Amino acid sequence: MKQDSGFFKQVYHLVRQIPAGRVASYGQLALCLGRPRAARFVGFAMRGAPEGVPSHRVVRKSGELPPDVVFGAGVQRALLEGEGVTFLQNGYVDMKKHAWHGVG
DNA sequence: CGTCTGACGATGC
DNA sequence: GGCATCGCCAGAC
Numbered sequence: 494m495k496q497d498s499g500f501f502k503q504v505y506h507l508v509r510q511i512p513a514g515r516v517a518s519y520g521q522l523a524l525c526l527g528r529p530r531a532a533r534f535v536g537f538a539m540r541g542a543p544e545g546v547p548s549h550r551v552v553r554k555s556g557e558l559p560p561d562v563v564f565g566a567g568v569q570r571a572l573l574e575g576e577g578v579t580f581l582q583n584g585y586v587d588m589k590k591h592a593w594h595g596v597g
Numbered sequence: 598c599g600t601c602t603g604a605c606g607a608t609g610c
Numbered sequence: 611g612g613c614a615t616c617g618c619c620a621g622a623c
Contacts, residue, residue: 518605518606519604519605519606520605520606523605523606529606530605530606531605532605532606533602533603533604533605533606534603534605535604535605536603536604536605537602537603537604537605538604539604540603540604548604551604552604553604553605553606554605554606554607558604559604559605560604561604562604563604
């Protein structure tokens, strides 16, 4: 298995495996890649996420949505709601119900 | 090769 | 629960 030095590419590959209706935190993804401290880069990778990468399913650990730099104000939330994701009154994603546990 | 940076995370108040 | 600070790591210059 050729391990791509591009940490970003690894992130994209992992994010693409997040099923609809579920959300994962940056730290969770970074942890799966073996870089539990690289959560910042996971988000940075999302910023340049190509098509096919549901970056809208990636949120903060608390369930708060990241800044809408690519999608637009309220767009990310709309996408998640369209997948069946529920939001709390504070605008956070209900991680308790939609927290992704990885592949499986 | 050195420095700065950044869609984070944990801790402290 | 919200805000401020430190720490961490990989990429861009």
